[in-house]
Amino acid sequence: MGKYIVRRLLQMIPVIILSTFLIYAMVFAMPGDPTAGKCGERPCPPAYVAAFNEKYHLNDPLPVQYGYYAANVLQGDLGENQYGRPVAEELTERFAVTGKLAVMALVIEGVIGILAGVLAGLRKGGFIDNLVLVSTLFVISVPIFVTGFAARYFLGLKWEIFPALASGKDPSFYALLMPAFVLASTSLAYIARLMRTNIAENIKSDYVRTAKAKGLTPRRIVGVHTLRNSMIPVVTFMGYDFGALLGGAIVTEGIFDVAGVGGYIFKGIQNRDGIAVVGAVTALVIVYLLMNLLVDLLYGALDPRISND
Template sequence: MGKYIVRRLLQMIPVVLGATFLIYAMVFALPGDPTAGKCGERECSEAYKAAFYEKYNLNDPLPIQYGKYMANVVQGDLGENQYGNDVAGELGDRYLVTGKLALMALLWEGVIGIAAGALAGIRKGGFMDSLVLVSTLFLISIPVFVTGVVSQFFLGVKWGVASVTVSADATVYELLLPSFVLGSLSMAYIARLTRTNLAENLRADYVRTAKAKGLTPQRTVGLHALRNSLIPVVTFMGYDFGALLGGAIVTEGIFNIQGVGGYIFRGVNNRDGVAVVGAVTVLVVAYLLVNLLVDLLYGLLDPRISHD
């Protein structure tokens, strides 16, 4: 196990370098004047441009720019954005909020999605199966911003059972509705994925053997069939966690959440390359670590999978 983890961590190094270099190149190699809009409607002075280019190493070739940037990243320095604020400090606060939001969305997905899919898979062809299929299709067909606005109006404004906006503290109560909206689409996919895999595993030979040995239906389904059915679900949830961290722009905008999604969006609009690259660098590392955790969970779900 230890050797496997070390090997995977070493494999992450070229992935992080490759991904961050592509992002860095796409941000800083864009055509046009990088100082455009930095001085309002008027054009920036030559002295300001020279200082700007010197500060962000824009006079150097792209590989050298990237090398200097990564040398600072290794030391924990993600640079300063165009407003002179420390990117690492800003991201620290915003990733705590977005991370909490993503974890709560993942919890909604796991609890409701797996439970609904398991009930539908066990009672395939029945009323519960039809209800899950129709409700999940309904969620999949509605865009997230529609779900967010409608939920905000009815649950927050009209009925007052949830928070309409999220404060700077981002409490668990305030994030309940945004996290549900954020995870609603993936919840539907997880329910369908669990249903399909469980229904297939219930027809497998090892399930019939377990029943023939006298195992109770609860033990047969819970310990054997459902456990094996969760491997693709865990894979999807590991991928989805990274997508939730970086793709919460719409949800954060609807509920006024000061998170990473809006930070990246504003950085792209303002051509704030240091802010964008810093946020994406942290996102890439977090995504790789979560996928490592998912791979380790495979061994717990299926003992036949070994990481020796």
């Protein structure tokens, strides 16, 4: 197990380097003035532009610029945003909010998606199965920003069931409930369909017929044997999805004004704050890769036939 973890960590190094270099290049190598918007609507003074370029080595070739940036990242320095605040400090504050939102979304998609998939798989071809298939197809077909704005208008503004916005540095559980449902909606639909397919296939397997021949109760057959084997691809999907939820929250946090990492990137793009955007996305890449490692470890623990050595 230890060798596997070390090997996976070493494999992450080139992935982190390549992905962060592409992010850095997309922000600072593209045409345009990197200081645009930092001095309001007017162009920045030449002295400020010169100091900014010198601080971030923007006059050097792109590989040299990235080399300086990567060296600072290794020391925990992600640069400063346009307001002079360290990006690392702001991300530390906002990761707590985004993490809370992502965990809530993961629980929602896991509980509702797995339950719907199990019911549909056990009653394949019935009313519940058709209802799950149609409803999940509808959710998948609707873009997340449409779902978000519709939920905010109807559930927040018109019917006032939930707060329309989740503003503030530490929004409450209730304020984040609607954004969490919106963030989880698409993944919930995929999990339900994936679970349905797995249950329907595994219920016809030889080990299920053997369990029935031994006289095991249907609850034990489904709850212990069928469900466990059907959960393996679902757990894998949910693990990978958690990292995606952290990055995919950009749209959701922007709609509901959530002060998380996604909202930070959203506002950074609006304000043309390249340092903030690059730093935040770099942090998300690292978190996503660590989550992938955790998923692989859980996958091996869930299915003993799979070795992580």
